[in-house]
Amino acid sequence: xxxxxxxxxxxxxxxxxxxxxxxxxxxxxxxxxxxxxxxxxxxxxxxxxxxxxxxxxxxxxxxxxxxxxxxxxxxxxxxxxxxxxxxxxxxxxxxxxxxxxxxxxxxxxxxxxxxxxxxxxxxxxxxxxxxxxxxxxxxxxxxxxxxxxxxxxxxxxxxxxxxxxxxxxxxxxxxxxxxxxxxxxxxxxxxxxxxxxxxxxxxxxxxxxx
Numbered sequence: 001x002x003x004x005x006x007x008x009x010x011x012x013x014x015x016x017x018x019x020x021x022x023x024x025x026x027x028x029x030x031x032x033x034x035x036x037x038x039x040x041x042x043x044x045x046x047x048x049x050x051x052x053x054x055x056x057x058x059x060x061x062x063x064x065x066x067x068x069x070x071x072x073x074x075x076x077x078x079x080x081x082x083x084x085x086x087x088x089x090x091x092x093x094x095x096x097x098x099x100x101x102x103x104x105x106x107x108x109x110x111x112x113x114x115x116x117x118x119x120x121x122x123x124x125x126x127x128x129x130x131x132x133x134x135x136x137x138x139x140x141x142x143x144x145x146x147x148x149x150x151x152x153x154x155x156x157x158x159x160x161x162x163x164x165x166x167x168x169x170x171x172x173x174x175x176x177x178x179x180x181x182x183x184x185x186x187x188x189x190x191x192x193x194x195x196x197x198x199x200x201x202x203x204x205x206x207x208x209x210x
Contacts, residue, residue, distance in 0.1 A: 033159040034070055035206040036063040037168070039151045040107065049111065055121070056149045058169040058202055059109040062127070063157075067104035070162070071096030071207045074108060074125055078140055079199040085140060090200070093125035093132050097209065104128060110202050112149075112171065115141055145197050147173045152183035152202075162208040169202035 040046070040059045049057040064070055075092035078085030098104050106128035113122040113134055121141050122134035141147075149171040160166055170183050174196045181188040193199050 032161060032208075034064065034066045034162050034208055035072075035160040036065070036157045037061065037108075037153070037160065037166070037204065038157045039153060039155055041151075041155070043107070045107070045109065055111060055113045055115050056171065057109060057111045058151065059107060060168065061105065062108040062204075063103070063105040064098075064206065065103055066208060067096070067098035068100075068102045069097065069209050071209055072108075072127070073205050073207075074110065074127070074168075075203055076110065076123060077201045077203065079193045079196075079201075080140070081197060082194045090137050090140065091123045091125065091132065091135060093127060093130070095127065095130045108204075110169070112141075115149075115171070116147065141171070141173055141198055141200070145173045145175050146178045147171075148178045150183075160204070160206050162206065165203055165205045167201055168204055171198075171200040171202075172196050173198035 037060050040061050043059045045059050046057050049055065062072070064072070071094070073092060073094045076090045077088055078090045108127040109125070111124050111126075111134075113124070115121045120136040120138055122136050123132075124134040125132040149169070151169050152167040158166065167183055167189070170192075172178065172192065179195075181192045183189065189201070
């Protein structure tokens with residue numbers, strides 16, 4: 001009897017060990033980087049925008065290491081007097097699943113035409129092989145007040161994990177003066193949204209498709 005108990009115990013341990021190994025191998029790879037993005041502040045796009053006084057441009061270089069199985073979403077969220085605008089996502093660009101290449105690298109960006117004009121401002125997006133033409137967004141950034149815009153990341157490459165949302169840029173309008181915030185600190189972003197008159201957040205997310 002003891003012999004059979006020993007064999008049964010050994011089998012149970014073996015099964016548990018195999019289940020443990022299977023569980024480890026079937027876990028999704030957390031922390032895997034599938035995209036790299038950095039600012040491009042003196043690109044030809046940016047120079048043209050500046051020279052023609054068209055507005056503001058957020059220009060980036062995006063490298064996708066698994067472009068054939070990933071999906072990119074670039075969008076702008078709006079806040080007015082501490083509240084989400086309606087719609088909350090003012091505009092977005094979405095694309096992915098490259099048909100031929102696994103690694104794809106090129107420009108991606110967002111522009112605001114006539115942000116300080118009496119006319120309605122227009123938003124547009126662009127990326128390698130796909131774009132969203134200028135579209136008006138109503139009076140979201142109309143009115144008097146101090147304005148500022150800037151990048152939320154630097155010139156160095158920022159790695160993105162699958163499903164991770166990253167703030168890339170901020171456009172702000174305040175009643176009087178403009179104070180400085182850390183655009184990667186969620187608490188400071190919340191404070192900025194509550195204190196400023198208008199806040200636009202440019203965000204990106206790259207997701208690996210199953």
